[in-house]
Amino acid sequence: MAIPVEQFFLDPGHQGTLQRQLQEIVASGILAGRFHQGDRMPSSRGLARHLGISRITVTLAYTELVANDYLSSRGRSGYFVSDSAPRPPVFPPSTRSESRVDWSRALGQRIPEAAALNRPEDWRRYRYPFIYGQTDARLFDHQNWRKCALQALGARDFQALTEDSYGRDDPQLVDQIIRHILPRRGIVADPSEVLVTLGAQNALWMLAQILLTQRRTAVMEFPCYPALREILQQSRCNTADIAVDEHGLPPDAVPPETDVLFVTPSHHCPTSATMPMARRRALLDRAEEHDFLIVEDDYEFELAFASTPSPALKSLDRAGRVAYIGSFAKSLFPGLRLGYVVAPEPLIREMRMLRSLVVRHVPGHIQRVAAYFLAQGHYDAQVHKMARAYRDRRAVAEAAIAANGLEIAGAPNFGGSSLWMRAPEGVRAADLAERLRQRQVLIEPAGPFFGEGRDPGTHYRLAYSSIGVPDIPEGIRRIAEEGEALRRGTA
Amino acid sequence: MAIPVEQFFLDPGHQGTLQRQLQEIVASGILAGRFHQGDRMPSSRGLARHLGISRITVTLAYTELVANDYLSSRGRSGYFVSDSAPRPPVFPPSTRSESRVDWSRALGQRIPEAAALNRPEDWRRYRYPFIYGQTDARLFDHQNWRKCALQALGARDFQALTEDSYGRDDPQLVDQIIRHILPRRGIVADPSEVLVTLGAQNALWMLAQILLTQRRTAVMEFPCYPALREILQQSRCNTADIAVDEHGLPPDAVPPETDVLFVTPSHHCPTSATMPMARRRALLDRAEEHDFLIVEDDYEFELAFASTPSPALKSLDRAGRVAYIGSFAKSLFPGLRLGYVVAPEPLIREMRMLRSLVVRHVPGHIQRVAAYFLAQGHYDAQVHKMARAYRDRRAVAEAAIAANGLEIAGAPNFGGSSLWMRAPEGVRAADLAERLRQRQVLIEPAGPFFGEGRDPGTHYRLAYSSIGVPDIPEGIRRIAEEGEALRRGTA
Known part of the structure; x- marks a missing residue:
């Protein structure tokens, strides 16, 4: 990418020469990772005009930077950040001073933190994501x-x-x-x-x-x-x-x-x-x-x-x-x-x-x-398609739940996209969810619905909006398997 | 458009027959303007299944509605809202009861009303819109x-x-x-x-x-x-x-x-x-x-x-x-x-x-x-294009302002998209703006910037972000003309 002249400012308080200052701007830009290898520098004419300094100052700074391997010259094409320029450190030292503000005092209003969702950001990588409220690419028009x-x-x-x-x-x-x-x-x-x-x-x-x-x-x-x-x-x-x-x-x-x-x-x-x-x-x-x-x-x-x-x-x-x-x-x-x-x-x-x-x-x-x-009319078609798919998924899920002896605590009688489930006796839903993650299954423990300090630990939500029919039975089988293992462990 | 079955609900508290109730739903939908002439009714089979009633009831209701000119039958294509159906009244009587809520009490927090912008919604129809902050289709990429x-x-x-x-x-x-x-x-x-x-x-x-x-x-x-x-x-x-x-x-x-x-x-x-x-x-x-x-x-x-x-x-x-x-x-x-x-x-x-x-x-x-x-890189190109255009517009505006004897109270020395103007001595900027509207010119009186009760009435903003170079001189000429007329009137 071409580095725009707007990224250059002169600091009136700078102690050295203009040329020196220019060299520092370029070098620190490279070291801070703002200028990348192969980026094109502004033309000496353009940069000189932008900063209101003489063109020869820019050229001298560029020449010095070439000598130090920060830049390379490609003749008429101009100057580029060199391929052998120093790489920015992986953990660059912060150039900013520490904030001297006492933020615990400065913040007038503290916002309640959202209840942890306990859903991995990369949920799409899981094979059996029984998670709620996201979009299924297979169903969206x-x-x-x-x-x-x-x-x-x-x-x-x-x-x-x-x-x-x-x-x-x-x-x-x-x-x-x-x-x-x-x-x-x-x-x-x-x-x-x-x-x-x-x-x-x-x-x-x-x-x-x-x-x-x-x-x-x-x-x-x-x-x-x-x-x-x-x-x-x-x-x-x-x-x-x-x-x-x-x-x-x-x-x-x-x-x-x-x-x-x-x-x-x-x-x-x-x-x-x-x-x-x-x-x-x-x-x-x-x-x-x-x-x-x-x-x-x-x-x-x-x-x-x-x-x-x-x-x-x-x-x-x-x-x-x-x-x-x-x-x-x-x-x-x-x-x-x-x-x-x-x-x-x-x-x-x-x-x-x-x-x-x-x-x-x-x-x-x-x-x-x-x-x-x-x-x-796409909305109607879309909603019909989703409703049909959810009906099929729901039927498969209910059959698998019955076959594996899991317990439904609530099911929307009009349709919807999830079931409200009770974990096996003595098993905490959060523990179950944790174990299932290792087995590619995501379920949603219901703690956040009860609020802090009031979670009986007994329920989880099982959504079928992001998982297809073929994966549902095996996902539910794994839930039953891990639930049973936990129940035995605590019994 | 086809009217979906989902728009039909039966009211368990309804006093009449099912057929009667259906007729009322259709007739009131037409009279309320929800169903339009030419809209297709659901099939009798589909509607009957949706409502859980017999198909013959639906057919009888439809037949009656045809007799009353609400619907017309087009053989196998089904039933449609008839071209001679009663038109909804232009000012339909409200079917809702009056809200019995005392809203002056119910609203816990009153939101401060935004300062009136005094900008017509149809500002794009004006020939000389010196208004701020909207997008010029000529400049946007x-x-x-x-x-x-x-x-x-x-x-x-x-x-x-x-x-x-x-x-x-x-x-x-x-x-x-x-x-x-x-x-x-x-x-x-x-x-x-x-x-x-x-x-x-x-x-x-x-x-x-x-x-x-x-x-x-x-x-x-x-x-x-x-x-x-x-x-x-x-x-x-x-x-x-x-x-x-x-x-x-x-x-x-x-x-x-x-x-x-x-x-x-x-x-x-x-x-x-x-x-x-x-x-x-x-x-x-x-x-x-x-x-x-x-x-x-x-x-x-x-x-x-x-x-x-x-x-x-x-x-x-x-x-x-x-x-x-x-x-x-x-x-x-x-x-x-x-x-x-x-x-x-x-x-x-x-x-x-x-x-x-x-x-x-x-x-x-x-x-x-x-x-x-x-x-x-489109952003850079876009910003450059806008800046070039604004520079030209600004130059033309400043020349016209000088030629017409208007007074600039503040001009951004870096560029920008507007000028801060003082109205002629003794002339209220709001009055000037009001008169100019009749002449296809929009300017922005500065009252809202000063706040309620503190507007000296002396300033207005003149933006050149939505007006092209060819229209600027004439727009400014009109501002000067109306300003002069007002000044004389008050002198």
Whole structure:
């Protein structure tokens, strides 16, 4: 690569000659690994003009650097970092002085650390990855996504691609959400009631910021999505949680002092329980009675293959008490960071102002690509393909689980992408996961769902979204084998 | 479009027959504008299976809807929303009940409203748009951006495109920032000292969240970037501001109780003053003496065409007191929402946790496209092209300003994309802007930079980043003409 002149600065405080200073800049750049062997130096004319010094000074510095083997001259082509230039040390000494700031004091707010996911970064290298929430290249319609991306990169969409849109969302995406997606959840919404977010997590975070203060009380499910617990912890509100049963959250247990309830009614995260219609109505009645708001996280609803999902809680919400969160993380892919909130207009207006402050808006191109993917029907095809594949994987997994005597603690009756499992009696799920890693199997111990100090150690999540049918039986056989070995060891 | 079966739900509480209920669903969908003329209804077999009802019920409902002109039958092709179906009313009556929530009470935190930008959404339709910070299609290297985007959409980058990367950044982008960009600002950084953000605003917001509390004091420049003032307002810290002079912020004026100073040393926003080297050193000394941190917003540094920019304040920072913010909003485009922070590792670690909580990470595809654009040299070519064009536009603007007797209050001596202008004596910049709109000219009155209640009404920003050379003289002539008319009117 050609080293641009902009990388050169003169230091007015430098003690030596200009030539000496230039030589030091080049040498230290090479030793620090910033200039690589074969990189072309700026022309002597260009560098001299840039620095406002005489050209002969540059030439003399270059000549000296050639003599010292830092540079080599290739005649008219100019000067290059020489192939025999000193290599930067593998562990270069830090040229920076130590920070003299007392960071333990300087940081005004400490952010709660995310619960360790215990998932290796290189999970794709494992043969049996029963991990949740990542994208399977075999199922994603890469080709049509690419086509839509290209279309959105066209001249006609230049504005949507490039503009600082301040508070506004892409009207085409909002239209698709309203016409294409929400009706499947029984939800009718006006554009003023929809906000595009950087994924469901961003939506949960914004709602917590706006609805909660240190004097308010948020109630969540137990166990619960770990990121929600961290978000509530950061907002410093009072919190309480309610144990779910096989029908999800029991409405009677919601305390009267609740200000905001966070709930996953369509299938509880992580146990997969679905709240029956009667409970949903009872929950809305209780919200009305005790004047609290409900945040409904409707994750993964698209992946219904086992039975028709019931409509969202939001669709029954006559009083405007429910903020509904949807996401494209599971139906498209999580790296997209795209989701949305449907809520009464006063709340959406406030969220829009908060979003403007924090990130301005969701990148324009991303919104437009998703809008095209939806409008052209690829989204429907994609979701159908995924649902079919998950149904097959689920059937194979359930058969293998039965054959190997493993215990399912909860299975989403509408479909979904994971099973909630109980480890064998006396076996800690974390230990099981640890041993399985050595055997190319990844499972997710459920500690983070219970929270610090409250993990019974008994459960794990078994997702089939990133593992194909052929590998499932052997993966499950290994889980059973290691579980049995651990059980015997502890017995 | 084909209406998917997923849009149909049965209501167990419905009073009428199943057939009646189906008819109502279809009719209300048409009347609410969700089903459009020509949309195809689900097949009777498919819908019956989906709802778990008999096929004859569906057929009878459809037949009745044909009789009522909602649907038309096209033989074997099925049923469609009829061309003579009732059209939805232009202002449909809301089917939702009024929200019974007292939102003035329910919102725990009120977000400060962004200062009105006073820029029409359709600014691209104006002939003389002297507006700041948007992208000029004539200057953006759309073709190579598209190529890089396509490359990043390829199978090899599937993981970078799709994965939920939690706290991690794209290592390729971080590498490009460290090797390709920071050296131009004299900054040496390790990957652990760099965080990718959703633009400079997101970086400012995160720094304010982490470094400030209600008991701490933030100091900003006066006048100042309006979004920064809003961010500090939301963080509820104590604030003070310091008037800048022609050399930017005077270090002696920074009060000893300062915890964090926000500053734009390379060219002050909005007056364009550049802080001389001696002041920069004095500022760092003062930070050391009174133990405060500095946030350096180095916006737009790439657009240097008039002279070599001085290195960033961060490059002189031996004590680790400076957090440096860079952005691709001006060199690429603002809708990208891509920026970065360089700061000591303890601060970056905390920011990374906050970012994980709020948005997880910056969309993977966006990071990778920018990395390719940088690595393949398109970024350099792009920046050079912009700088050349801005130099020409600036020269034409300055000539026209001189010829028409307008007054420049501040001009970036390194280049940049705008001029800081003083309105004629006795003329309010806001009035001038208002009149100019009628004449196809957009300028930006500077009120938001001064803050509520403190706008002297005297200044406006004149940007040349979105207007071509041929239109500049006439645009400036009109500004002078309207300014003169207003001055006479008030004289």
